[in-house]
Amino acid sequence: MKTKKVTFADIAKYTGFSKTTISRYFNDPDSLTLENQQKIADALDALDYKENKVGRILASGRTEFIGLIIPNLYMHYYSEMLNQILATYETYGYKFLVFAGNEKADVERKYIEELMAYNIEGMIVLSPTIPSDELASYNVPVVGIEREDRYISSVNTDNYMGGVQAASLLRKSDCDILIHVNGNIPDTSPASGRIKGFVDVCEEYNVPYELILTHLGNTFEKNRNKIEEIVALLEKKYPDKKKGIFMPNDTHANVLLNYLFQKYGKLPETYQIIGFDNSPISREAVIPTSTVGQQISLIANEAMKILSDQMEERKKRRPAPLKEPVHKIIPPILIRRETTA
């Protein structure tokens, strides 16, 4: 522990070369003779050299750091996305500085300031809190995922198609009335497309439908109560009709399913349920639940590809600054399981 770290200077002294040559051994080995490469390699071994990237960063400006801003990790969707993003390390080699802001804008801002102080090369933002024009103003490549993205590049699921898929499946399951439960989503959020897709299908085929746009709450207990209310409402309004319900995500679909199961000991014939995301809970539920699946691995990889392109561009002599943000849309995949016919 007391032994000072070995530096290029030490290796230079040991081998008789200059520091420059040692640096070249790492960055452009072919510019050295094979013989000298070997000499240096031996010296590294003998001295037990460990690289120090801080010096490199200072001299070159390349940190290979990406900042990652996530709302939270309670929702399985986010942890799965994080998992997939972290996994790109093996392809791209970028390291991730991860932060969960829990929707507090000022905390997120403070953290982003810190990230900038470490010279991160790019940012991936899942959190909806900070508007995209502000994110863009940091002058670092940014990719947003499933959030407002007017002034930044982004990768999103084709939410409109998701709404269409869900409504179509419920319609074909011979439902008398289609219901879509969702939050009060702003028009700027990609998720709002889901509502539109759902409505368009219902209107095209003249299927009766109802939108229940209300915040379901942030805890299980609140979700549960809200969903009880909704079921009570629906059973009063449409007592003998076959109800097809499109829930905003698999977690909420599961709460609904479990509630019905407890009430009736099974999923009654008069209910069909479809969720969103294809989270593990949808497979592991008491009845495997149909869902509109997001291709999380694909989304993560596309986000890294876009970000990586933009980061590479900046390293060039005369970087051509991006004129327009890039927006990539990933189709959802309908997963039919046992809660729809």
Place this chain on the structure above:
Amino acid sequence: MKTKKVTFADIAKYTGFSKTTISRYFNDPDSLTLENQQKIADALDALDYKENKVGRILASGRTEFIGLIIPNLYMHYYSEMLNQILATYETYGYKFLVFAGNEKADVERKYIEELMAYNIEGMIVLSPTIPSDELASYNVPVVGIEREDRYISSVNTDNYMGGVQAASLLRKSDCDILIHVNGNIPDTSPASGRIKGFVDVCEEYNVPYELILTHLGNTFEKNRNKIEEIVALLEKKYPDKKKGIFMPNDTHANVLLNYLFQKYGKLPETYQIIGFDNSPISREAVIPTSTVGQQISLIANEAMKILSDQMEERKKRRPAPLKEPVHKIIPPILIRRETTA
């Protein structure tokens, strides 16, 4: 974007002070006159200075980085722990470089090498893959959580007490036979204490018991099949007995519960179930499931406290190297819900 970044040199020139004084403004402002503090503050504003920590790291050696090695984020336990660890940023200010190694030792090693190249100040390791003596050899403070910890500091749940709590609850629920399902856990893993606690209670009170120690598989489908087998076995062996089953975690408890619910439309009187962790799934299950709860937030905070102490110690002039690793044990909290009497 073309504008070069503002440095201490620029501020020094602008204000007429030296770089040293500027540095002092940030690190020890009280050593300047109030008047001069104000002058510099104004200059920072006027020039729109953004701090650059890379220079600071190079000069001082303090990165404020902690490396975090996680097995995966599929398991809710890990994402919840990650969430709590990230949240300590607001208390301690350390930034986290996160890596999910998916149990591949060589990939994990490669990543740790990289972390060391960035001069991380400490490491938190949840992953069981790399033995603690190897982790200790990196000469950086390390805290392990729920993993083998002979040569490193650690924070663990009191697994023995967890086993005792589970067995006691099942016993008091008038079960005729107690069953504990778990993997083939090495003795060095803290989780092995659970088995011991369970067995000790059964023997003390002369309650018949059975251990089913077998790997349940890594996918839902495999879990499900294995658990079907186990149920078949138990119903053959103990047809009319009241069976109290202690599952290795809440996910598996939920698979069991759902299987029984599908088979019988309810949880039969002859079954009692208790899980481990207190993951969200235990509350959100078709029947809220009893569980031995891990105090994840507390564990995360204790881990950071131990790590932070050791990191601070190293910054001192003559650091007193830690003689013995510190091991902190956190009691579990028994959560009684509806799957036990």
Place this chain on the structure above:
DNA sequence: TTGTAAGCGTTATCAA
């Protein structure tokens, strides 16, 4: 209370 000057460990530029 403030300044001078020497680092920290690399990479970049120019010259040989």
Place this chain on the structure above:
DNA sequence: TTGATAACGCTTACAA
């Protein structure tokens, strides 16, 4: 193919 020298942005003795 190699080397000398100057950055990179900040901290830290030591001196004033």
